[in-house]
Amino acid sequence: MTYKKAVKIKTPGGKEAELAPEKxxxxxxxxxxxxKIGLFKDPESGKYFRHKLPDDYPV
Structure with a gap:
């Protein structure tokens, strides 16, 4: 289940991206x-990583 609201985060590759968490x-x-923690997928490498979400993000 992918969430709709995208968040601006830094990917493991070091780039800024606006991604929606998968979980x-x-x-x-x-x-x-x-x-709040989100599970994201890096669009370049395809690897999964976790990142902190804003406090107002709906879980």
């Missing part, structure tokens, strides 16, 4: 506010 989830320890 998004919240990563949080018990009792604390967590961060």
């Amino acid at each position: 998004a989830w919240t990563l949080a320890p018990k009792g604390r506010k967590g961060v």
Whole structure:
């Protein structure tokens, strides 16, 4: 399930790209506010990587 909202991120190749995450989830320890993580696919190499999403991103 690919999300529709694209996010401007830096790919592992070092380039700035605007990509939509293929998967998004919240990563949080018990009792604390967590961060939102997205799984992206690098358009050049085809490798998958994770990157932090903005706090207002819908998960």
